[in-house]
Amino acid sequence: MKxxxxxxxxxxxxxxxxLLTSLGTMMMxxxxxxxxxxxxxxxRATSEKSQNLKAIVSERWQIPSQMPIAYADALxxxxxQKEGDHRIESKDSMTWSFYGGTTEKDLRLATRSSFLFAxxxxxxxxxxxxxxxxxLEGPLKAEFEVVVGKLADNRRGIIxxxxxxxxxxKSVGDTITLYGLNYKExxxxxxxxxxxxxxxxxxxxAINRDYLRAALDAYPQSHSGKSHPLASKSLNLVWLRMKDxxxxxxxxxxxxxxxxxxxxxxxxxxxxxxISTFLEAYRDLIWGxxxxxxxxxxxxxxxxxxxxxxxxxxxxxxxxxxxxxxxFRPWQILLLVIxxxxxIGVFSGVFSAGLTYYMVNVYFGGLKFPIAFFxxxxxxxxxxxxxxxxxxxxxxxxxxxxxxxxxxxKVSDVFAKIA
Amino acid sequence: xxxxxxRDVLSADGFGTIxxxxxxxLFSLIAAAPWQIRSDSWLVIGMLGGTMTLLLTLLVxxxxxLSYNVLNLTSRWVTTVMTALAFTLVVSLLTVMLAFVNGMYxxxxxxxxxxxxxxxxxxxxxxxxxNLGVTDIGDIENQSGVARNDQREPxxxxxxxxxxxxxxxxxxxxxxxxxxxxxxxxxDPAMSASVHGMILTNGSRWFxxxxxxxxxxxxxxxxxxxxxxxxxxxxxxxSDRTSAERAKARNSDRLDLExxxxxxxxxxxxxxxxxxxxxxxxxxxxxxxxxxGPMFGKNTYSTLVLRSDPNFRRERRKEVMLARNERADKTxxxxxxxxxxxxxxxxxxxxxxxxxxxxxxxRPVREKVEQPTTDAGWGAEILKEYFNTEYEKSKVNAIVxxxxxxxxxxxxxxxxxxxxxxxxxxxxxxxxxxMNTMFAAVSQRGRDIGVLRLLGxxxxxxxxxxxLESMAIAIVGSLIGCALGYLWDGVTASSIVSSGQxxxxxxxxxxxxxxxxxxxxxxxxxxxxxxxxxxxPSLSAMRLTALEALR
Numbered sequence: 001m002k003x004x005x006x007x008x009x010x011x012x013x014x015x016x017x018x019l020l021t022s023l024g025t026m027m028m029x030x031x032x033x034x035x036x037x038x039x040x041x042x043x044r045a046t047s048e049k050s051q052n053l054k055a056i057v058s059e060r061w062q063i064p065s066q067m068p069i070a071y072a073d074a075l076x077x078x079x080x081q082k083e084g085d086h087r088i089e090s091k092d093s094m095t096w097s098f099y100g101g102t103t104e105k106d107l108r109l110a111t112r113s114s115f116l117f118a119x120x121x122x123x124x125x126x127x128x129x130x131x132x133x134x135x136l137e138g139p140l141k142a143e144f145e146v147v148v149g150k151l152a153d154n155r156r157g158i159i160x161x162x163x164x165x166x167x168x169x170k171s172v173g174d175t176i177t178l179y180g181l182n183y184k185e186x187x188x189x190x191x192x193x194x195x196x197x198x199x200x201x202x203x204x205x206a207i208n209r210d211y212l213r214a215a216l217d218a219y220p221q222s223h224s225g226k227s228h229p230l231a232s233k234s235l236n237l238v239w240l241r242m243k244d245x246x247x248x249x250x251x252x253x254x255x256x257x258x259x260x261x262x263x264x265x266x267x268x269x270x271x272x273x274x275i276s277t278f279l280e281a282y283r284d285l286i287w288g289x290x291x292x293x294x295x296x297x298x299x300x301x302x303x304x305x306x307x308x309x310x311x312x313x314x315x316x317x318x319x320x321x322x323x324x325x326x327x328f329r330p331w332q333i334l335l336l337v338i339x340x341x342x343x344i345g346v347f348s349g350v351f352s353a354g355l356t357y358y359m360v361n362v363y364f365g366g367l368k369f370p371i372a373f374f375x376x377x378x379x380x381x382x383x384x385x386x387x388x389x390x391x392x393x394x395x396x397x398x399x400x401x402x403x404x405x406x407x408x409x410k411v412s413d414v415f416a417k418i419a
Numbered sequence: 420x421x422x423x424x425x426r427d428v429l430s431a432d433g434f435g436t437i438x439x440x441x442x443x444x445l446f447s448l449i450a451a452a453p454w455q456i457r458s459d460s461w462l463v464i465g466m467l468g469g470t471m472t473l474l475l476t477l478l479v480x481x482x483x484x485l486s487y488n489v490l491n492l493t494s495r496w497v498t499t500v501m502t503a504l505a506f507t508l509v510v511s512l513l514t515v516m517l518a519f520v521n522g523m524y525x526x527x528x529x530x531x532x533x534x535x536x537x538x539x540x541x542x543x544x545x546x547x548x549x550n551l552g553v554t555d556i557g558d559i560e561n562q563s564g565v566a567r568n569d570q571r572e573p574x575x576x577x578x579x580x581x582x583x584x585x586x587x588x589x590x591x592x593x594x595x596x597x598x599x600x601x602x603x604x605x606x607d608p609a610m611s612a613s614v615h616g617m618i619l620t621n622g623s624r625w626f627x628x629x630x631x632x633x634x635x636x637x638x639x640x641x642x643x644x645x646x647x648x649x650x651x652x653x654x655x656x657x658s659d660r661t662s663a664e665r666a667k668a669r670n671s672d673r674l675d676l677e678x679x680x681x682x683x684x685x686x687x688x689x690x691x692x693x694x695x696x697x698x699x700x701x702x703x704x705x706x707x708x709x710x711x712g713p714m715f716g717k718n719t720y721s722t723l724v725l726r727s728d729p730n731f732r733r734e735r736r737k738e739v740m741l742a743r744n745e746r747a748d749k750t751x752x753x754x755x756x757x758x759x760x761x762x763x764x765x766x767x768x769x770x771x772x773x774x775x776x777x778x779x780x781x782r783p784v785r786e787k788v789e790q791p792t793t794d795a796g797w798g799a800e801i802l803k804e805y806f807n808t809e810y811e812k813s814k815v816n817a818i819v820x821x822x823x824x825x826x827x828x829x830x831x832x833x834x835x836x837x838x839x840x841x842x843x844x845x846x847x848x849x850x851x852x853x854m855n856t857m858f859a860a861v862s863q864r865g866r867d868i869g870v871l872r873l874l875g876x877x878x879x880x881x882x883x884x885x886x887l888e889s890m891a892i893a894i895v896g897s898l899i900g901c902a903l904g905y906l907w908d909g910v911t912a913s914s915i916v917s918s919g920q921x922x923x924x925x926x927x928x929x930x931x932x933x934x935x936x937x938x939x940x941x942x943x944x945x946x947x948x949x950x951x952x953x954x955x956p957s958l959s960a961m962r963l964t965a966l967e968a969l970r
Contacts, residue, residue: 016858017855017858017859020851020852020854020855020858021851021855023848023851024848024849024851024852024855025848026848027844027845027847027848027851028845028848030844031841031844031845031848058584059584059716060584061583061584061683061714061715061716062581062582062583062584062715062716062717063547063582063583063584063599064547064548064582066716100548102542107541107542107816110542169757169761179542180542181542181543181544181548182548184540184541184542229550264716267584269597273595273596273597276595276596276597277584277595277596277597277598277599278599279595280595280597280598280599280913280926281598281599281913281914281915281926282913282914282915283595283913284912284913284914285519285834285912285914288515288516288519288912292512292515293512293516293841296508296511296512297512297845299508300505300508300509300845300848300849300852301848303501303502303504303505303508303852304505304848304849304851304852304855306501307498307501307502307505307852307855307856308852308855310497310498310501311498311855311856311859315859315862315863369833369837370830370833
């Protein structure tokens with residue numbers, strides 16, 4: 001106990017140095033926590049799962065994927081062809097059609113704030129299949145169930161993310177007309193029935209797929225019987241949930257071996273693999289964050305701490321000499337200096353990570369850094385131990401050499417100088 | 420250049436419409452600051468000049484001998500080196516990060532030709548999503564505003580742009596098994612190249628009229644598709660080969676002439692490599708449109724790129740500018756009405772519930788209508804106006820090519836904001852580190868300060884002396900940081916450029932650009948850190964009386 005008191009007393013005596021080192025550590029831990037949060041999120045999104053995994057079926061070659069709507073039903077079931085084939089339950093599948101529109105009638109005057117990107121899907125799949133929305137709990141889930149119910153009841157309904165709604169300058173209950181951008185001349189009058197829970201879908205929207213299909217079906221009536229150019233390409237993605245990797249392989253084989261999906265050909269991949277492909281374009285940026293930015297900050301932090309501790313050790317040579325005279329062993333002096341550094345590092349690290357967690361997640365509602373289709377990141381709970389580890393690790397690395405030099409202080413040298 | 424960036428942020432989003440700004444405007448303004456621009460950025464260089472002037476002034480007015488400072492720095496050399504190292508790391512990080520964004524800006528700015536106009540389908544803002552009617556093509560390219568070559572052919576590039584999801588057959592374990600490959604199908608490659616200003620490397624040729632050639636060694640009997648590769652993508656595709664294949668290849672760094680790769684169960688043979696000009700085309704595969712369009716399910720043209728006649732409707736230049744100004748006025752008027760409405764709603768909401776925070780919408784500003792400065796620029800502007808307002812055969816969206824590529828810099832801005840944020844936070848952390856060093860220097864040299872005061876040196880002279888010390892450490896550290904950062908100049912990296920929501924994007928291979936303004940920015944940050952970090956300790960040194968210092 002006395003030992004710890006000694007550590008804290010030294011820190012108190014050099015309060016200015018302690019404070020400055022601590023503040024420097026906090027700033028650096030803050031940046032590293034942000035970087036690690038993004039990297040961890042991306043790593044999780046791209047790491048292959050062996051259980052309860054999601055698969056994406058899409059057009060084999062082209063981006064954006066455009067498949068005939070006729071593929072939808074069979075693909076949603078996993079294309080079972082014979083007895084013994086695996087059939088996906090309806091709650092475990094979701095089809096996506098992308099509808100891009102603007103509230104500006106004259107498309108040439110459309111601004112970014114008037115754009116709206118919507119997933120056209122079966123409303124119930126929002127609760128069962130949509131990433132993050134399928135894991136909602138408590139009041140958030142109950143609230144969103146009500147909103148999804150409204151979308152199911154009102155074919156013209158639309159659910160909008162809070163940021164997009166603000167950009168459109170509209171409110172829940174308003175009716176807007178969307179003028180089709182990718183679906184040229186498919187204009188949809190939609191009623192805003194509710195909001196997405198805050199987070200990933202703040203800038204997105206969801207409409208009932210039946211409404212889009214009905215609009216495409218009605219198109220020939222006003223165009224001398226000619227179908228809409230995208231009528232046969234309106235299915236963009238099919239999501240399937242599978243129990244395990246084995247089922248994934250089986251369903252994948254069922255789909256790829258079926259002659260029904262040959263024109264255009266389709267591919268089946270796990271969601272993580274699909275995300276990896278999208279992130280491939282950011283490969284060097286992610287590499288830079290992982291292997292350049294984070295290590296450089298850690299080294300800088302070690303230097304800052306090392307510098308502060310070295311200065312302290314130089315100023316306290318006399319104190320160490322006295323401690324040695326009082327019977328302290330060299331390793332105890334080494335431990336004393338390292339403990340001081342660790343106390344500053346760990347405390348500052350945990351404090352900084354905790355503050356980052358609160359500020360980013362609670363105050364700002366997420367870290368906005370658009371990369372691929374992820375627009376926002378949150379700081380995970382693990383950040384608290386990252387803070388401790390970063391602060392402690394860099395403090396240890398930075399203080400070891402100065403502590404070693406304190407350990408080797410020669411009593412005779414110090415007192416000889418004074419004499 | 421700097422002001423142009425600032426204007427781009429303040430003005431609208433490429434549609435000539437101004438929208439009320441939200442809280443991100445502050446970040447946008449910061450991001451529009453000078454450090455994002457390159458060698459013609461006199462403001463950044465001016466900032467560095469100002470910093471250097473300050474340093475020189477301090478040197479001139481400093482009465483305490485410099486040798487005293489040098490002695491102190493060298494006698495505490497471990498501390499000095501470690502502090503300088505921290506500067507080196509922070510400055511080199513900033514330099515590399517800015518070089519990345521610089522590379523992205525260079526890419527988007529160098530991709531467009533000033534006299535070109537891109538024709539897309541109405542409502543499309545990106546060529547990925549554009550589908551032009553085949554029947555309209557002939558009419559569009561025969562309009563009088565389109566320039567013609569010596570053979571009286573319209574200077575038009577007919578294109579189908581496809582993003583192909585390419586499987587990487589020999590992907591290393593843990594690495595992605597697919598990538599997005601930009602394939603541009605063109606009808607007449609020589610014409611397309613002349614419109615885009617692309618040239619081939621020595622020994623290269625454009626693909627043949629048929630676009631295919633029979634390979635003797637191909638047992639399947641299917642002809643190979645002839646392709647011309649951009650320099651960046653040739654390097655990426657080359658990296659897919661195994662080390663044994665690379666060892667045998669005539670060029671181990673990239674795919675070269677006569678090399679082949681597999682895609683969509685076909686062999687693709689490289690017949691040409693485009694000279695790397697730092698544009699988005701460096702990241703593309705060019706092939707015969709009639710082959711690759713249907714192969715990947717896109718039978719329509721995505722865009723027509725027209726070279727405008729620089730003399731097209733010369734007499735109407737004033738009229739066009741007038742019309743654009745009027746449009747900008749009307750848009751502003753509309754935006755102001757919306758702004759006032761929103762503000763009054765906001766005030767009413769606040770009056771009803773005082774706890775409610777006001778949303779504080781920003782007042783919209785008028786779009787600055789920029790006047791072209793060259794004939795080519797005028798030609799493109801007037802041709803664009805013609806297609807957007809007068810052309811009636813089909814509805815199209817015409818965009819001046821340089822503006823189109825400028826619009827793809829939305830990602831750049833996002834990265835830039837992130838970089839600036841990181842740089843500022845790191846710099847603050849670094850300032851605390853410098854303060855530590857300088858406070859230690861002050862406390863260790865209390866007696867020195869006392870003696871200096873007794874010798875008649877003024878308080879401010881002591882301040883300057885300590886400031887010079889911290890700035891010297893900063894300058895040395897920053898110089899080494901800049902030198903390390905400069906090593907990254909020209910290094911290639913992959914990224915995405917896009918125009919944000921509703922825009923699409925392009926996977927590109929870019930070159931990091933470390934230029935004068937990047938280095939100047941690194942130096943400015945370093946010196947600012949040194950100045951701020953040294954100021955408070957120097958002030959504390961200045962406040963010491965001779966008696967206190969000697970006690």
